[in-house]
Amino acid sequence: MHMFMATLSTETNTFSPVPTVYSDFQAYFLRHGTATQEPANLMTEALHLWRARAEALDWQVTESLTAIAEPAGLTTHAAYAELTGEILNDLRAAGQPDVILLQLHGAMIAEGEDDCEGDLVSKIRTLCPDAVIGVSLDLHCHLRDRLLEAADLVITFREYPHDDATPRAQELFNLAHRVLKGEIKPVMAMFDCRMVSLFLTKTAQMRAIIADINSIQATPGILSVSLAHGFPWADMPDTGARMLVIADGDPALAQRTARDIGQRFFEARNGLLPDYPNLDDALNQVEQAPSGPVVLADMSDNSGAGAPGDATYVLHSILNRGMANVASGLSWDSEAVQTCVRAGAGATVTLNLGGKAEPASGQPAEVTGTICAIKTGLGQHLGTGLEPLGTVVWHRLQGEVDLLINDLRIQVYHPEVFEQMGIALAAKHLVVVKSLFHFFSPFAAIAKQVIFCATPGRVNPDTRRIDYTRRDLNFWPRVDDPFASSDESSACKEG
Ligand SMILES: [Zn+2]
Structure with missing residues (x-):
């Protein structure tokens, strides 16, 4: 054979x-x-x-x-x-x-x-x-x-x-x-x-x-x-x-x-239809949580569904609220990674981070912090498979806001992304991951609470809001019973 x-x-x-x-x-x-x-x-x-x-x-x-x-x-x-x-x-x-x-x-x-x-x-x-x-x-x-x-x-x-x-x-x-x-x-x-x-x-x-x-x-x-x-x-x-x-x-x-x-x-x-909070409501929940880590999924910037992976809506909100003790990743920004590699670990740099790839990326965030680590060749597990990460930079802002920035578009699957860089998630109040669901099992194992958040961005999880032009709108959850108008009321047809 x-x-x-x-x-x-x-x-x-x-x-x-x-x-x-x-x-x-x-x-x-x-x-x-x-x-x-x-x-x-x-x-x-x-x-x-x-x-x-x-x-x-x-x-x-x-x-x-x-x-x-x-x-x-x-x-x-x-x-x-x-x-x-x-x-x-x-x-x-x-x-x-x-x-x-x-x-x-x-x-x-x-x-x-x-x-x-x-x-x-x-x-x-x-x-x-x-x-x-x-x-x-x-x-x-x-x-x-x-x-x-x-x-x-x-x-x-x-x-x-x-x-x-x-x-x-x-x-x-x-x-x-x-x-x-x-x-x-x-x-x-x-x-x-x-x-x-x-x-x-x-x-x-x-x-x-x-x-x-x-x-x-x-x-x-x-x-x-x-x-x-x-x-x-x-x-x-x-x-x-x-x-x-x-x-x-x-x-x-x-x-x-x-x-x-x-x-x-x-x-x-x-x-099967969850009600995902918007960004403000989700961050209110984080601030009210008695202890961490609270894991917040930045669902709409999941590069695994075609989002840019460099959106800054969550980061801007965290900085505007003055939130501390946060870890967030992965922000895809090759330019920022190059700047950090040139400056080297230990340097303090100001980055114009993210917000560059496409209109759904939002506006860049100007952030000043210390480069704590730069690593290449790491991987992260998705199930038993090992996925690449490119070059990853740990950039620490005031208030212990730890940002992971990399040069390969990839969502976060596993806490080892942070841990291999030296960030201890157990001590964090908030951990932000750019992912829809793939992160869930390994992060749920370390989290006090997981919040799936319908952030602004390219892949908002509410499919009722997707602007289809070629797909007709006779689908659940846009309508409750898309079979109701067919000749077999509330029954299903062969497709
Ligand atoms: Zn899939």
């Missing part, structure tokens, strides 16, 4: 004016067939697992491109053509592999191509009509017919924060192996839940949904169930959540099951 594998991953925020270019993949993670020679990150965990499984079976393995960029605006046509061209050329050179496994994002949009994953996998199918093609996606994907028609097997991560990439890759490998052995004949169906939101899977409500999915997956005839949450900040006609079911040779069972479990998810919707 011969297995071919590759990774192409970025999540496109169509509202961001900052294009995603080839050098953004180089800056984050770009390897030409060598990704599995390095420690795994979220989007290469699958490749490591698939290689190990294939080699244990004595299969030939062809590893192609791994290209990962931090989310931003549309990927340029040139970058998309270059990256997909490399995968397709590698595939032509590999001949006719028996199985092709891909770790893709599912929400990549390029100039002139709204459906990058569907486009790529269709081209792969044309080249290899007889191969078993399996695709693993981030759950923040746009699940579409073109991909389901081109692939044999599609699954998504199940957890948000994404701490299950390896078990999901294992599941995909097992299914592909069973197809190769002639044991199963997968058929896929999906159901449009008409929901556009964010779903943290660590809440009790979402644990119940996950338990439901797990139990359905264990029933006879069902091979796999995935809930694709969708990615709200993409103005696509089909943005939103989809329930995906793979059944064994029974299309009607796949459709019926996707509809049933999708409908149950929809019916649970009102327990």
